[in-house]
Amino acid sequence: MSTLSQTDYVSISDRVAELGCRMPTGFAIVPENFGTAVTRQELVVRGESSTIRTLFRNNQLPLDDFLPDGERPGFIHNKSHDWAAFIFVSGALLSSDPSAVSIALGIVSNYLTEMFRGTPDKKIKLEIAVERRGSRVSKKLTYEGNAAGLAEIADTIFRIADE
Amino acid sequence: MSDYSNEIELFNDSVDEKASLACITRDSDLQRHAIAELSTLGLTVDDWKKRAIAEQDEHHANLFLGCECIIDALSAELKMWLQLKEDNPDAAWNSLVSAQMATRDAMRAHKGFSHLEHRAIRLVNIERVVFPKQVFLSAGLIVGRQQCSICNLEYEDCSHLVGKPYMGEFCRCILLDVKADHVAIVDEPANKQCRIVSFNTEGGKRNRMTWRVEPNEVDDATGSDRTGLITHGILLANSDMGGQRKRG
Numbered sequence: 001m002s003t004l005s006q007t008d009y010v011s012i013s014d015r016v017a018e019l020g021c022r023m024p025t026g027f028a029i030v031p032e033n034f035g036t037a038v039t040r041q042e043l044v045v046r047g048e049s050s051t052i053r054t055l056f057r058n059n060q061l062p063l064d065d066f067l068p069d070g071e072r073p074g075f076i077h078n079k080s081h082d083w084a085a086f087i088f089v090s091g092a093l094l095s096s097d098p099s100a101v102s103i104a105l106g107i108v109s110n111y112l113t114e115m116f117r118g119t120p121d122k123k124i125k126l127e128i129a130v131e132r133r134g135s136r137v138s139k140k141l142t143y144e145g146n147a148a149g150l151a152e153i154a155d156t157i158f159r160i161a162d163e
Numbered sequence: 164m165s166d167y168s169n170e171i172e173l174f175n176d177s178v179d180e181k182a183s184l185a186c187i188t189r190d191s192d193l194q195r196h197a198i199a200e201l202s203t204l205g206l207t208v209d210d211w212k213k214r215a216i217a218e219q220d221e222h223h224a225n226l227f228l229g230c231e232c233i234i235d236a237l238s239a240e241l242k243m244w245l246q247l248k249e250d251n252p253d254a255a256w257n258s259l260v261s262a263q264m265a266t267r268d269a270m271r272a273h274k275g276f277s278h279l280e281h282r283a284i285r286l287v288n289i290e291r292v293v294f295p296k297q298v299f300l301s302a303g304l305i306v307g308r309q310q311c312s313i314c315n316l317e318y319e320d321c322s323h324l325v326g327k328p329y330m331g332e333f334c335r336c337i338l339l340d341v342k343a344d345h346v347a348i349v350d351e352p353a354n355k356q357c358r359i360v361s362f363n364t365e366g367g368k369r370n371r372m373t374w375r376v377e378p379n380e381v382d383d384a385t386g387s388d389r390t391g392l393i394t395h396g397i398l399l400a401n402s403d404m405g406g407q408r409k410r411g
Contacts, residue, residue, distance in 0.1 A: 047336065050309055050319035058322055075306040077338060078347075115326045118267040118283030123351060 002145020004153060006160060009129050009140035010035040012088065016066065019043075026062030026093045027104060029053065030086040030129050031073055040067060047077040048085045055107050061100055062093060083112060084125035091131040094161045102154040112147030126150060130160045139163075164220045170211050174230055177204055178237060185240045191248060194241045201241075205234045212331045222273075224331030229272030233279075236265035240286070247293070252372040253360065256294060260355045262286055272328045290355075295372065298359040299352035302398045307340025346398060356400040363393040 016023045019040040029052060031043035043066070056063040066088075067073060078084070093100060108126070116122040128141045139160050143153050181197040183189075212227035239262035246255035263286045269276045270283065309318035312335040318325075323334040352358070361368040361377065368379045 044305065047306065047309065047338075050336070051325055053319045054322060054324055058324075075309060075338075076344065077304045077306055078301055078353075111324065115271065116267075117270040117277065118263075118280055119287075121287075 002143065002149040004145075004156060005142045006156075007140050007142070009138040012129060012131055012138045019066075020068075021066040022064070022068060023090075024064030024066060024088060025090050026064050026100075027056060028064045028066055028088040028090075030088045030127070031066065032076060032086065034066070040071070043067070044074040044076045046085055047075045048083055049087075050075070051111070052085050052087060052108065055111055056104060059103070059107050061104050061107075062097070064090075083115075083122075084127075086127040086129070088129045089131065089157060089161075091161065094131075094158065098158065101157055102151075105154055106151045109147050109149075109151040112150070116147055122146065124150065128153075128157060130157055132161050132163065164218050165214060165223075167211065167215075167223055167226075171226075174204070174208065178233060181237055181241070185237065185244065187244050187247060189244070191245055194245055198238050198241050201234050201238045205231060208234065216331050219330075221330050225273045225328040226275060228328055228331045228333070229269045229276045232265045232269035232272055233276070236262045236269060236282075239265060243289075252294070253370070256297075256358075256372060257356050259286065259290060259294070263290070263355070268333065271326055272333070297355070297371065299349050299355060300357045300359065300396050300398055301347045301349040301352050302357070303344040303347065304338065305342045305344045306338045308338075310337040310339055312337055354400045357397050359394045359396040361395045368395060 013023060015021070015034055019037065021040055029045050029049040031037065031045050033042060033044060037043050053063060089101060112124055116124075123144055124147050126143045128143070129138050130141060131138050141153070141156060141160060143150060177200070181201055184194050184197050208227050208230045212224055212231070215221075215223035215227060239258045243255045243258035243262060246252070246258060263283065266279055266283045266286060270279050310316070311318045311321045311323050313323045313329050313332065314321050318336045323329060325334050325336050327334050348359075359371055361370045363369075363379060364376060367376045369376050
């Protein structure tokens with residue numbers, strides 16, 4: 001069984017300004033402590049996010065960074081749940097290239113389906129911070145379920161962006 | 164490129180014969196003999212894989228990687244049944260988890276092994292029916308650098324993907340500059356070998372697998388009279404997703 005929940009999230013643009021980060025215009029990996037870190041040197045991303053970066057890069061999807069060039073966050077590896085990641089989808093990307101979201105989810109879903117063959121019950125968790133179109137307000141969507149179901153949440157992302 | 168039809172037929176015949184011994188009622192000596200033969204077969208398969216790699220034949224290199232995983236899975240399952248018969252359920256649990264991981268590795272190594280789904284599910288069912296429910300542990304680690312096992316570059320800067328096979332070898336993410344952050348009890352650990360093994364009780368520590376009360380060597384040696392819930396567990400194991408198998 002899969003679940004999809006929606007919660008308010010911190011203002012991405014406010015946190016970018018507070019931490020001296022860059023505002024991504026495409027997809028970006030969201031640090032786990034993005035909402036609470038005092039300085040950007042404290043930021044840590046999940047280890048799995050590096051695989052997302054590679055998947056997106058290998059498939060020519062637009063991927064930006066919150067951190068300035070030359071800076072790299074720490075990585076957190078939780079030996080549980082087997083796979084979890086947190087990505088950001090900018091309002092600009094949703095407007096300029098809406099198909100990119102479906103393509104990205106399909107690519108991640110295919111990779112994870114292949115990785116978790118033989119473990120049909122294996123849950124994955126993907127959190128997505130969505131910037132609403134035309135505003136700087138963000139919502140967080142959390143998907144927990146099997147890898148195949150991930151490809152079907154694109155419509156929810158668009159709905160949140162338009163709310 | 165070489166034609167490996169004869170090698171593949173030899174492998175299939177040998178593995179099918181050993182697989183028929185993978186249940187608890189089979190004779191222990193036959194099972195031990197099968198494990199020894201699988202070990203020899205593993206060396207042979209490694210030679211085939213090296214030949215495929217030398218010929219830059221990635222299709223067969225990955226196929227033989229999958230064969231190695233099947234050998235590992237079958238050996239581990241045979242060991243599990245032997246260890247259960249020898250009244251060693253903790254070791255049997257580790258063998259079961261190894262068999263599960265190696266079966267999934269085989270399915271990832273090459274599309275030709277996707278038919279192993281039923282074996283993977285069978286091992287999950289064995290876990291549920293034969294063993295008691297376990298309490299799993301998850302270690303949280305802060306990592307400074309991640310290195311790709313295929314090209315040795317920073318993992319997120321290269322094009323390789325964890326868990327995928329490349330010329331007979333799974334890509335793994337090697338963690339460097341590691342600091343422990345936390346430990347958590349979880350329902351779904353990355354590795355089921357990471358679990359609570361025993362907990363303190365009156366007169367010693369109770370083994371969660373056997374439910375026997377065993378001597379508590381640490382407290383006995385130190386004369387400690389610690390109170391409260393004290394557990395003994397495994398936090399990290401030398402196998403993780405990304406494939407247990409490396410290039411030989």
